[in-house]
Amino acid sequence: MTTLQDAELGRLTLGFVPLLDAALPIxxxxxxxxxxxxxxxxxxxxxxxxxxRDKVAAGLLDGAQMLAPLPLAMSLGxxxxxxxxxxxxxxxxxxxxxxxxxxxxxRAGVALGDEPADSARALGAYLAAHPETRPRLGMVYxxxxxxxxxxxxxxxxxxxxxxxxxxSVLPPPRMVEAMQAGEIDGCCVGEPWxxxxxxxxxxxxxxxxxxxxxxxxxxxxxVTRSWARRYPATLxxxxxxxxxxxxxxxxxxxxxHQAREWLSLPPYxxxxxxxxSLLSLGTPPIAQRLFGDDVLRPDPTAAGHFAEHIDQHMxxxxxxLDHATLSECYSPVHFDEVAHQPSAAPR
Amino acid sequence: xxxxxxxxxxxxxxxxxxxxxxxxxxxARHQPDVVIIDMDSPDRDTLDSMAVLNRENPRPVVxxxxxxxxxxxxxxxxSGVSAxxxxxxxxxxxxxxxxxxxxxxxxxxxxRQELDKARNQLAERKRIERAKGLLxxxxxxDEEQAYRMLRKIAMDRGQRIADVAESVIDILERxxxxx
Numbered sequence: 001m002t003t004l005q006d007a008e009l010g011r012l013t014l015g016f017v018p019l020l021d022a023a024l025p026i027x028x029x030x031x032x033x034x035x036x037x038x039x040x041x042x043x044x045x046x047x048x049x050x051x052x053r054d055k056v057a058a059g060l061l062d063g064a065q066m067l068a069p070l071p072l073a074m075s076l077g078x079x080x081x082x083x084x085x086x087x088x089x090x091x092x093x094x095x096x097x098x099x100x101x102x103x104x105x106x107r108a109g110v111a112l113g114d115e116p117a118d119s120a121r122a123l124g125a126y127l128a129a130h131p132e133t134r135p136r137l138g139m140v141y142x143x144x145x146x147x148x149x150x151x152x153x154x155x156x157x158x159x160x161x162x163x164x165x166x167x168s169v170l171p172p173p174r175m176v177e178a179m180q181a182g183e184i185d186g187c188c189v190g191e192p193w194x195x196x197x198x199x200x201x202x203x204x205x206x207x208x209x210x211x212x213x214x215x216x217x218x219x220x221x222x223v224t225r226s227w228a229r230r231y232p233a234t235l236x237x238x239x240x241x242x243x244x245x246x247x248x249x250x251x252x253x254x255x256x257h258q259a260r261e262w263l264s265l266p267p268y269x270x271x272x273x274x275x276x277s278l279l280s281l282g283t284p285p286i287a288q289r290l291f292g293d294d295v296l297r298p299d300p301t302a303a304g305h306f307a308e309h310i311d312q313h314m315x316x317x318x319x320x321l322d323h324a325t326l327s328e329c330y331s332p333v334h335f336d337e338v339a340h341q342p343s344a345a346p347r
Numbered sequence: 348x349x350x351x352x353x354x355x356x357x358x359x360x361x362x363x364x365x366x367x368x369x370x371x372x373x374x375a376r377h378q379p380d381v382v383i384i385d386m387d388s389p390d391r392d393t394l395d396s397m398a399v400l401n402r403e404n405p406r407p408v409v410x411x412x413x414x415x416x417x418x419x420x421x422x423x424x425x426s427g428v429s430a431x432x433x434x435x436x437x438x439x440x441x442x443x444x445x446x447x448x449x450x451x452x453x454x455x456x457x458x459r460q461e462l463d464k465a466r467n468q469l470a471e472r473k474r475i476e477r478a479k480g481l482l483x484x485x486x487x488x489d490e491e492q493a494y495r496m497l498r499k500i501a502m503d504r505g506q507r508i509a510d511v512a513e514s515v516i517d518i519l520e521r522x523x524x525x526x
Contacts (some may be wrong), residue, residue, distance in 0.1 A: 047388065047389040047391075048388070048389050048391040048392040048395075049388050049392055050391045050392050050395035050396075051386060051387060079395065081394075140392070140395045141396065169393050169396035170392065170393060171387075171389045171392050174389055
């Protein structure tokens with residue numbers, strides 16, 4: 001017996017960027033978990049995080065897969081006009097990789113299997129000996145774990161991210177081709193793009209997100225606060241369907257194959273998952289996590305790492321991060337309403 | 348098209364980029380007042396982040412259209428245009444520029460939709476011709492009878508003739524491969 005209220009909306013559109021951690025909305029759609037809670041959900045592939053962000057803020061999308069820091073940045077008005085945004089469920093933890101181009105990693109002596117501090121120090125030593133070299137490193141968005149993890153890793157090598165390298169923003173699906181074209185010498189990006197660069201022998205894995213920030217929230221579902229207030233029952237059902245999708249994924253190793261098949265459909269990740277024989281979730285060195293109720297439950301304290309970076313950014317502009325905004329963004333209240341209910345999905 | 352409209356309105360287009368590789372450099376070199384970019388361009392992130400990341404340019408203001416005017420913003424998003432003010436320009440002037448750009452994008456979009464529609468119609472006509480040809484061969488009938496058959500199935504099923512044609516092609520072509 002489910003006690004979910006009837007949804008105010010029957011049809012909705014969610015935005016996503018082609019990444020492995022778009023998996024839960026894709027599974028919920030393809031596996032019928034949205035249908036089971038009475039929602040007809042369209043998934044709209046977006047070509048850039050800024051476009052996805054603006055469409056959510058303007059109401060052209062009901063919600064979207066978002067970089068974990070994005071709802072906070074939107075609420076604080078960083079990078080665009082303020083728009084109160086919530087992260088009612090986490091969609092993934094870990095999954096980022098720092099990849100250096102083959103040329104740069106060979107010159108710097110960075111090898112696969114190095115500890116992050118070792119690879120960073122190797123790059124640091126190389127750049128100290130070659131001051132004319134200023135590598136261009138790609139990341140996906142200024143307010144992203146990719147940006148902050150890259151800065152953290154560079155700091156391990158004694159490098160100043162603002163002086164010693166040039167940071168350049170590119171959407172995830174462009175990262176591999178940019179490395180191939182020599183436009184960037186390295187990047188920090190989410191899966192499958194990091195492992196794809198390695199599989200195509202374009203670069204070497206220098207560090208992973210989980211090594212730098214273990215089990216840190218990576219993507220969340222983002223909806224505006226005004227949307228959540230207008231459609232509370234729809235939001236509950238949305239969370240329930242995503243949670244059911246994650247429980248299904250966890251239930252049987254065979255489901256990982258099925259999920260990979262769905263992800264490789266052309267509207268989603270298409271051929272970018274060709275190099276993955278199955279989704280190897282939870283295994284080192286990338287250790288991406290897409291299921292576990294504790295993994296998906298939002299938590300303001302788990303947002304600590306990026307909240308600190310955002311606070312630093314704001315202080316440079318004479319502002320401060322207020323903890324009320326942080327707590328509201330990542331409040332588990334909506335999640336907890338749903339997580340303890342019996343599943344709506346047929347087993 | 349947008350360029351023409353802007354020029355007519357007395358604005359000057361200083362640079363047009365086909366490829367994004369030199370976006371940073373070109374903005375630095377040409378110092379434009381406004382950068383106009385296709386909403387769905389993957390390069391929006393690069394442009395969008397310049398204001399946050401670029402420390403050499405201490406006063407870069409990024410507008411998404413005029414953010415205090417949700418109607419203009421929605422219109423811009425829907426028509427597929429976004430614009431960035433790279434250095435402090437009077438918001439009123441930005442709005443005028445954006446409105447010209449939106450109007451031009453809109454008319455471009457509707458032209459594109461017309462073109463798509465025409466292409467679809469052509470493809471549908473070809474599909475119907477192909478289905479008729481297959482039916483004539485398999486049912487040994489003439490063109491008129493083949494067409495009536497398609498029309499009858501379409502009416503019975505409540506489908507469009509072009510859709511019926513597609514399933515007829517599907518079935519009959521498979522038969523041909525099988526035989």
